[in-house]
Amino acid sequence: MDADRDLNFAIGWNRFNLSLVGIWPDPLQNPKQKSGLSRCRFIIASFFMLGFVCIPQSANLVFIWGNVDMMTENLATANIPVANSFMKAFTIWRKRKVLKLLVNFFYQDWYTPKTSGERTIMLKNAKLMRKISIWCTILTQTLLIIYIVLKISAIIFSPDDSSRPMIYTAYFPFDVIKSPIFELICACQILSAFSGTVAYTGSDSFISMLVIHVCGQFENLRERLKNLVNDPNGIKTSQEFKSIFVGFILVHLYIYCYVGEMLLVQSTEIGFSAYESNWFNVPGKEARNLLLIIHRSTAPLSLTAGKFSTFSLQMFSKIVRTSLGYLSVLLTVTERKDNS
Template sequence: MIPQSANLFRVYNNLMLVTENLAVINFIAIIASMKFIVMKYNRKVYKNCFYDMLVLSELLGFYAKDLENAKVKEDIETMKQSEKISNRMSIMGNVLGLGTVVIYMIQRFFLIATAKMKGLERIFVFQSLFPEIFKVTPHYELVCLSQLMGGFMITTCYVSVDSLIYVLIFNICAQLQILRKELNEVINLLGIQQCPDDFQQAIRIVVRKHEHLNWCVKTVEDSFNYCFLVQALLSTLLMCFQAFMTFQAMAISDNIPVNDIVFLIVYITVVMLLIHFYCYMGEELLISSSELSDGVFESNWYSLSSRNIKMLTFIIFRSRIPLQLTAGKFNVLSMETYANIVKAAVGYFSVMVQLETGRQQTD
């Protein structure tokens, strides 16, 4: 990453090269490094006044227990459905992410082979600033090999952490749906039978489960909210830069290589898709947590005693504060946020086009 960043000082007056440098490797490396650091940090022991635990390991342990404890057919189906969604998102993200790297590597190795045949200066897999000694065999081949491996490692780190978050959050959404059904059944069965002790005990269990799910979401939120913020900001710039590179390539030449067009389109699609997954995940969490109170209204709550109805009001009031994932603690991840990110990227793209057009006219 350091040689790639150092190369910015050499190409600072070429907006096209600066854009390519930032979009292809630097921004992706920043996001991947931040996710890796967060994962390493949250593997440490988390201490409070009651017990010590490994934060992410504990969350994965709860996920495994939820799978084991699901006995009712409807609950199992609900969890399978959420697992299917998270698996599809993970597979799609990994395939498209690694596919983008493969397309880029093929494109760059084609350019390297062309430069070698024409006797031009050697170029690296990624834009980099190295001393001249690294352009001599075997140093050059070792640098290219290390950049090739680094590209795949960064991409794997970039998308694999997302897969973990998908699994955790969609499992929480499934548990909220199951809890909503349990609340409905408690009211309809124990409430109508006028068993105050059993009813209150069952409500306590529901409240404890709800608070446990609140804690799980808060843990994920506290661990990754700054990652969400950085990825949202840089994804906006990545979409803008890649669109600008596509526009410039089409404006400069009428015969653009097909592999260039394919890479640019796939790259933009992957960036938009990954941030869309985050926002979709946040939207589903908002909906699932807000609908918990519907389990009360869908039941025969009017048959309960006034004392038991008062107990339910606390659950209703708590569910009015929906669980949510945020980018930096201030911007809620939702489909509205995704729309704002796309609009911002389009706005920045138009500004860059205007600046480049004005510069060309001045020259």
């Protein structure tokens, strides 16, 4: 079927990436199943990211504390990026029930009968989504491969075993210098790095896919409104156009607002995490650096409508309440005119 082919073209790359780490919110999955395979993949990916990068590198900070160069390398090279990847993957996994509903709307849009023009618009946006996903993946994986190749070269040409650098400098509570433990740790760190890049780019591409798809649906709606009077089958009853229009607008507005809410919450939580850390155990000069993070989180990242409003669940509820208020006034005025 054309719909199946078009749908696979639109979501194939994102579905493949997120399925690798077990966080693809598949709406077609049997709700009675425990999604054992996906859960297993997510647990394995999380184990690699936390067990071989985040936790060991965080522990290593204790031993290199005060050395700004080594601390910067520790945090910037893998610790913070991989931790961020894990948080993104965990958020998608935790919110998978809600995200399944969004993806289900996505599926329905592709399976709904449409004109050739509407299909063309949807495919145009699908190509854009696919390009974004592919190029983001290629870029991040290429940079990661270059880094790993350089590290492996340094390992191979090191003068002795004791001076061999790991892929990511980290602390483990056992001797990692001896073979084959050293090689096993390096292999696990490579797997954790690839898991992190897949989760990082996959989650961003997934959100971009939903937003771009909504933009395409709005474009189709504009075309339908333009050609409404020219419809050879005539205009449907006012009640049926109104119902379709209101339902369409509310569903897609909610998607915008939900995605914006996720972005607001996650970027704001960074400041709370910094505040809840053991900052009181850090020297004052270093603790002041956390103020930058806390201050920046007061202006969180957001999806905006121009520069005058921010997409969030609060905005969605405000729009619905305001619309119902206007509707109530209009109905009251109409009833009074009819009675008079």
